[in-house]
Amino acid sequence: MSLKNFVAPFYVWKRAFEKPLTNTKPLETRPGAAAYRGFHVNDIEKCIGCGSCEEICQNMSIDLVPVDGIETKDGDSGLRPRIDYGRCCWCALCIDICPTGSLNMTNEYTWLEEGDGDVDDKFIFTPGVDKKNWNNLELGYKRPVDYEILEYSKIKMTIMETAERSDSFIEMVKGYSKEEAEREADRCVACGICVATCPANMDIPEYIKAIREDDLNEAVRLLYKTNPFSNSCGRICTHRCEDACVLEHRGESISIRWLKRYIMDNVSSEEIKSSLADEFTKNGKKIAIIGAGPGGLSAAYYLAKLGYSVTVFEAKEKAGGMLRYGIPEYRLPYDELDKDINYILSLGVKIEYNIRIGKDKDFDDLYKHFDSIFFSIGLSKPYSMRVEGETLPGVISGLKFLDDVTMGIDPKIGKSVAVVGGGNVAMDAARTSKRFGADVTVVYRRRLEDMPADLEEIVEAQEENVEFVVKAIPTKIVENKGKLYFSWNNAKMVEQKDGGRPKPVAIEGDITTRTFDTIISAIGQAGDFSFLPKEIEEKLKFKWGKVITDKSRQTADSKIFAGGDVVNATADAISAIEDGHKAAIGIDRALRKI
Amino acid sequence: MKTILNSVKNIEQIFGVLAKKIQRPDLIFITVEKKQVLSVLSHLRDIEEYTHLVMITAIDYLEQGKFQILYLLHNYKNNTDLGVKTFISREDAHMYSAHHLWGQVATYQRELHEMFGIDFPGSPRVNENFALEGWEGIPPMRRDFDTLRYSQETYNFRKGRATNDPKKYMKKNLHKE
Numbered sequence: 172m173s174l175k176n177f178v179a180p181f182y183v184w185k186r187a188f189e190k191p192l193t194n195t196k197p198l199e200t201r202p203g204a205a206a207y208r209g210f211h212v213n214d215i216e217k218c219i220g221c222g223s224c225e226e227i228c229q230n231m232s233i234d235l236v237p238v239d240g241i242e243t244k245d246g247d248s249g250l251r252p253r254i255d256y257g258r259c260c261w262c263a264l265c266i267d268i269c270p271t272g273s274l275n276m277t278n279e280y281t282w283l284e285e286g287d288g289d290v291d292d293k294f295i296f297t298p299g300v301d302k303k304n305w306n307n308l309e310l311g312y313k314r315p316v317d318y319e320i321l322e323y324s325k326i327k328m329t330i331m332e333t334a335e336r337s338d339s340f341i342e343m344v345k346g347y348s349k350e351e352a353e354r355e356a357d358r359c360v361a362c363g364i365c366v367a368t369c370p371a372n373m374d375i376p377e378y379i380k381a382i383r384e385d386d387l388n389e390a391v392r393l394l395y396k397t398n399p400f401s402n403s404c405g406r407i408c409t410h411r412c413e414d415a416c417v418l419e420h421r422g423e424s425i426s427i428r429w430l431k432r433y434i435m436d437n438v439s440s441e442e443i444k445s446s447l448a449d450e451f452t453k454n455g456k457k458i459a460i461i462g463a464g465p466g467g468l469s470a471a472y473y474l475a476k477l478g479y480s481v482t483v484f485e486a487k488e489k490a491g492g493m494l495r496y497g498i499p500e501y502r503l504p505y506d507e508l509d510k511d512i513n514y515i516l517s518l519g520v521k522i523e524y525n526i527r528i529g530k531d532k533d534f535d536d537l538y539k540h541f542d543s544i545f546f547s548i549g550l551s552k553p554y555s556m557r558v559e560g561e562t563l564p565g566v567i568s569g570l571k572f573l574d575d576v577t578m579g580i581d582p583k584i585g586k587s588v589a590v591v592g593g594g595n596v597a598m599d600a601a602r603t604s605k606r607f608g609a610d611v612t613v614v615y616r617r618r619l620e621d622m623p624a625d626l627e628e629i630v631e632a633q634e635e636n637v638e639f640v641v642k643a644i645p646t647k648i649v650e651n652k653g654k655l656y657f658s659w660n661n662a663k664m665v666e667q668k669d670g671g672r673p674k675p676v677a678i679e680g681d682i683t684t685r686t687f688d689t690i691i692s693a694i695g696q697a698g699d700f701s702f703l704p705k706e707i708e709e710k711l712k713f714k715w716g717k718v719i720t721d722k723s724r725q726t727a728d729s730k731i732f733a734g735g736d737v738v739n740a741t742a743d744a745i746s747a748i749e750d751g752h753k754a755a756i757g758i759d760r761a762l763r764k765i
Numbered sequence: 766m767k768t769i770l771n772s773v774k775n776i777e778q779i780f781g782v783l784a785k786k787i788q789r790p791d792l793i794f795i796t797v798e799k800k801q802v803l804s805v806l807s808h809l810r811d812i813e814e815y816t817h818l819v820m821i822t823a824i825d826y827l828e829q830g831k832f833q834i835l836y837l838l839h840n841y842k843n844n845t846d847l848g849v850k851t852f853i854s855r856e857d858a859h860m861y862s863a864h865h866l867w868g869q870v871a872t873y874q875r876e877l878h879e880m881f882g883i884d885f886p887g888s889p890r891v892n893e894n895f896a897l898e899g900w901e902g903i904p905p906m907r908r909d910f911d912t913l914r915y916s917q918e919t920y921n922f923r924k925g926r927a928t929n930d931p932k933k934y935m936k937k938n939l940h941k942e
Contacts, residue, residue, distance in 0.1 A: 220931055221931060222930070222931050225928065229912040229913055229916075230912060230913060230916040230920075231913060231916070231917070231922075233928075234926055234927060234928035234929075235928050235929045235930075235931065235934075236927070236928070236929065237929070237934075243934065243935055243938040243939055244939070245939075248929075248931035248934055248935050249934070249935075249938065250929050250931060250934060255922065255923045255926060257920055257921065257922075257923050258916055258920050258922070258923075260912070260916075292923060292924050292925055294923065295923045295924075295925060295926070362931055362932070363930070363931050363932025363933075363935070364931055364932075364935070366932050366935065366936070367935040367936065367939040372936070376932065
């Protein structure tokens with residue numbers, strides 16, 4: 172071994188005092204790229220727990236779980252997505268599909284956690300709920316602006332042009348074709364959030380699926396499970412389900428009502444019969460129903476299916492209640508309503524027409540001869556406007572007017588009509604008057620946005636050139652040479668201190684008077700319980716003019732059940748149908764003592 | 766200075782172009798026949814100054830029984846990108862190797878071989894593992910690869926997994942019975 176070999180290692184020591192040739196590696200971690208697909212964040216206020224993320228996940232890494240402090244309510248399941256990071260592959264399809272846009276990714280990509288026996292459970296977390304240090308990061312993958320997996324625009328419905336429909340009672344909405352209905356049905360993510368909002372809890376995602384699969388017989392079976400008036404509801408339902416639709420958050424909801432109509436438009440009465448194949452054996456018990464409206468006939472349908480003999484007593488000459496006598500023909504043609512009614516009658520339900528209980532027949536009589544009674548009589552007593560001149564000829568109620576038109580009586584309204592009120596009856600009266608060739612003015616005490624009528628009815632009335640006078644409080648009506656001089660006090664809206672809705676307050680001296688041929692008052696109506704014998708009326712419980720029932724629609728008298736507008740607060744067809752269904756189940760349970 | 770439009774015009778005249786899409790003024794995609802690809806790439810690199818190969822990738826057109834291969838080139842002189850696309854059969858998935866034109870091509874081709882099962886005969890180390898050591902079964906980027914089935918067979922569910930269906934959950938909590 173030479174001396175050089177021995178000494179050489181020590182030469183490197185001289186390098187110890189020189190500047191190093193390498194760079195120091197920075198110790199801070201590198202941030203992910205701006206659109207990096209890192210850890211998830213969820214805006215839990217925006218998220219409604221529809222489960223689209225879970226559905227699209229390719230690896231089954233997402234669960235929907237209840238979260239403390241988030242309530243299940245209309246339009247929100249109360250569930251939130253929880254992700255298993257042992258399975259997630261960061262494909263970001265969950266972000267791309269998220270209909271509310273609440274779920275996103277950050278550019279954070281390191282997550283170190285001390286291991287213990289439970290370490291498996293740490294990498295399963297609920298974004299936005301569990302505290303994570305990336306929760307407030309701005310950067311990270313977001314759905315590109317112009318990229319959508321879902322279709323957010325409705326398939327357009329063909330509606331008769333304004334000019335054509337203003338003087339016509341022909342149905343104005345044309346209905347979807349097969350191709351249109353299937354495309355509309357295709358937009359549905361089948362989350363089922365809408366089901367809870369529907370008063371009848373109809374199985375909406377399932378019947379939409381049946382449309383997609385072109386199995387209309389199955390669709391009819393699904394509809395009739397909860398609603399024997401689907402043909403009518405497919406036209407006039409208040410469709411609150413559509414307000415709850417998940418697509419409404421970033422676009423337009425599914426046209427659930429029109430899809431229901433599509434099903435019913437495309438099955439004949441014979442097909443309804445063969446699809447449902449309702450079979451039952453009579454159990455010998457008899458039920459009386461008062462009122463052949465949607466509530467009464469819905470109860471009749473489900474009772475008949477349970478084997479009961481059902482007799483319906485109807486004061487008018489035809490069945491359908493408000494669906495026939497309240498809703499104008501251009502929204503619900505009579506033969507379409509009859510299609511629903513005829514199927515119910517085909518099960519052996521009897522209707523005695525022109526029998527007004529309390530007048531043509533005593534309530535006690537029914538009470539004695541039937542095992543149970545269900546009444547769903549609707550609201551037939553118009554509220555008074557409480558103004559001078561209200562009883563003059565030419566001043567009529569909206570209900571009476573719509574009634575006359577249905578019965579083919581010429582209402583003789585003249586050339587100019589004022590309609591007082593802002594509900595659906597007011598809109599129907601205004602638009603019907605328009606179709607009789609009158610100039611129509613709606614007079615309402617609050618603002619347009621306060622009107623209880625469905626938005627589409629207001630919009631369609633405006634399209635048909637109905638004039639709206641708002642913030643107007645009627646004061647008096649004076650008759651002079653066949654003309655009605657109608658005065659109202661203009662008002663301003665005053666905010667309420669207790670947070671209640673703003674109130675119209677008359678501006679002193681600011682009076683407008685205009686002349687009309689006819690004034691239609693449609694400011695609401697109450698139930699007429701004069702058919703009940705005194706002792707029954709005293710026994711039943713009432714609140715705000717409505718009958719109080721339990722969940723099975725049983726009243727304080729165990730033999731009497733009630734439903735429809737005289738019971739529920741929503742006072743629409745679908746709620747009445749649900750009441751009828753629930754009452755049928757309730758009556759069956761009460762009579763079988765289970 | 767050469768423009769991207771001129772370059773595309775030259776390719777059209779010399780080699781023929783099946784389809785052309787002007788995505789942006791500085792980004793054009795052309796589709797050429799499989800047997801013209803190597804000539805087109807050479808021409809673009811040596812004559813049209815598209816000297817940089819940005820990447821090579823493939824797309825699975827399962828329904829049409831085809832793979833599309835895309836070569837993305839960049840021209841530093843006029844700062845434009847040109848994408849050269851071609852279709853190959855999915856059943857007999859092979860493509861002529863371009864490893865002699867750019868050093869990194871061999872790596873891209875090795876990746877495509879692994880991810881899509883497209884062969885590039887003659888490409889160096891093309892049969893070696895790239896990222897998926899010990900992979901069995903169909904290549905994962907093919908669209909008939911069943912992601913869910915693979916993850917079911919390969920990964921466990923973490924402890925405590927359980928889910929709820931929104932419709933049923935809301936029925937339990939909200940419906941008026």
